[in-house]
Amino acid sequence: MERTQVGIVGAGPAGLLLAHLLHAEGIDVVLLEARSRDYVENRVRAGVCEHTTVALLRDLGLADRLDREGLPHGGFSLRFDRADHRIDLAALTGRSITVYGQQEIVKDLIAARLATGQAIEFEAADVALHDLDTEAPRITWTDRDGRARELRCDVIAGCDGFHGVSRPAIPAGARTFYDHTYPFAWLGVLAKTPPSHEELIYARHERGFALHSMRSPDVTRLYLQVDPAERLEDWSDARIWDELAARLSVDGDFTLREGPLLEKSITPMRSFVTEPMRYGRLFLAGDAAHIVPPTGAKGMNLAVADVRRLAPALVALLDKNDTQLADGYAEQCLRRVWRAEHFSYYMTTMLHRAPDADPFADRLQLSQLRYTASSTAAATSLAENYVGLPFD
Numbered sequence: 001m002e003r004t005q006v007g008i009v010g011a012g013p014a015g016l017l018l019a020h021l022l023h024a025e026g027i028d029v030v031l032l033e034a035r036s037r038d039y040v041e042n043r044v045r046a047g048v049c050e051h052t053t054v055a056l057l058r059d060l061g062l063a064d065r066l067d068r069e070g071l072p073h074g075g076f077s078l079r080f081d082r083a084d085h086r087i088d089l090a091a092l093t094g095r096s097i098t099v100y101g102q103q104e105i106v107k108d109l110i111a112a113r114l115a116t117g118q119a120i121e122f123e124a125a126d127v128a129l130h131d132l133d134t135e136a137p138r139i140t141w142t143d144r145d146g147r148a149r150e151l152r153c154d155v156i157a158g159c160d161g162f163h164g165v166s167r168p169a170i171p172a173g174a175r176t177f178y179d180h181t182y183p184f185a186w187l188g189v190l191a192k193t194p195p196s197h198e199e200l201i202y203a204r205h206e207r208g209f210a211l212h213s214m215r216s217p218d219v220t221r222l223y224l225q226v227d228p229a230e231r232l233e234d235w236s237d238a239r240i241w242d243e244l245a246a247r248l249s250v251d252g253d254f255t256l257r258e259g260p261l262l263e264k265s266i267t268p269m270r271s272f273v274t275e276p277m278r279y280g281r282l283f284l285a286g287d288a289a290h291i292v293p294p295t296g297a298k299g300m301n302l303a304v305a306d307v308r309r310l311a312p313a314l315v316a317l318l319d320k321n322d323t324q325l326a327d328g329y330a331e332q333c334l335r336r337v338w339r340a341e342h343f344s345y346y347m348t349t350m351l352h353r354a355p356d357a358d359p360f361a362d363r364l365q366l367s368q369l370r371y372t373a374s375s376t377a378a379a380t381s382l383a384e385n386y387v388g389l390p391f392d
């Protein structure tokens with residue numbers, strides 16, 4: 001049987017960053033990933049990095065490309081009543097965010113790990129966790145050459161996302177789930193065309209929410225609120241552009257720049273939290289433990305915040321047999337998680353059109369938006385959550 005100190009399941013932002021932090025402290029890690037390198041490096045997802053996420057990557061010397069290619073944004077627009085209402089993040093908080101694709105962070109982290117001579121076990125199939133309530137938990141899997149493998153660990157970190165095997169490995173009596181589904185999904189597209197506006201636009205419209213974001217000076221990222229039952233086949237490129245143009249229209253100057261679509265997908269929206277984020281020698285981090293709807297741009301940033309706490313907790317546990325940080329891990333993380341859950345719920349319900357919205361709900365929503373755009377107190381509350389609350 002193979003042996004390591006920390007077995008990490010999942011090479012998304014959480015698993016890769018945790019592997020990096022632990023390796024830097026001399027902890028031995030095995031990192032397993034169900035998909036291929038090519039797949040994880042090209043999976044289009046998040047785009048907004050909180051200033052705390054950027055600062056951590058810089059401290060670790062992992063931000064060279066992010067600093068060259070990432071787009072710093074000091075504000076964004078709330079678009080409603082056919083006009084833009086700018087939230088000046090920099091003036092309100094002294095901080096800004098950076099637009100840099102999650103898959104670029106994943107590429108940078110994979111390159112950094114391989115550069116230190118450490119491996120990643122891509123295409124690991126049939127991954128299963130065992131003996132989690134003992135001091136010697138195990139992971140079994142079938143590797144890409146079809147061989148059955150078994151790894152004995154001191155600790156397992158479940159970083160395998162919302163659909164992974166780690167969370168379901170916790171017995172039902174040992175955890176509580178908090179779950180909320182929304183009657184919306186996001187149809188997301190990546191378009192080969194320069195952004196139509198310098199900043200992100202979160203648009204509230206009678207036809208539903210739309211978001212204008214970007215990846216680079218030549219690539220735009222756009223989203224439309226759709227019914228979760230919608231099928232991608234029913235959305236031709238022309239229909240997507242027409243709907244985006246309608247929802248992003250303003251009185252005044254704005255032209256939506258169209259271009260070839262490079263990617264299209266539909267993602268349902270959900271809020272979900274697991275408490276505690278630990279069972280015996282299994283620690284959950286990132287989407288494996290909790291998800292938020294993407295409106296607040298918090299999911300990847302929460303994954304980063306989790307492992308930033310988990311790494312020192314595991315170092316203390318494994319090097320000094322000091323359990324204090326490990327015992328406080330879940331509670332500490334969950335404070336930030338629930339703040340992000342609330343913020344994401346607030347942004348989502350303020351900007352999306354519920355299928356059963358009546359004129360009363362519409363008026364409340366518009367009043368909330370007008371208040372946020374006109375009150376420095378309300379705008380500051382939004383802005384400080386959006387750029388990322390201080391870590392400690």
Ligand code: RFL
Nearest residue numbers: 010012013014034046047160161286287297298299300301
């Ligand atoms: P990930 O990225 O899902 O990585 C988990 C990894 O585990 C692998 N895996 C397994 N490996 C081994 N064995 C198994 N049995 C396995 N099962 C799964 C998977 O292949 C994968 O590689 O989780 P992680 O690391 O916790 O990171 C979380 C983020 O990916 C997620 O929260 C964000 O993408 C959410 N999100 C956003 N977050 C932000 O902070 N800012 C944003 O602007 C933002 N926009 C978004 C988003 C998510 C979106 N979608 C598609 C869900 C926009 C969208 C549309």
Ligand code: PHB
Nearest residue numbers: 046047213294295296297
């Ligand atoms: C993105 O660029 O993909 C993005 C931006 C802001 C969000 C969600 C996603 O709130």
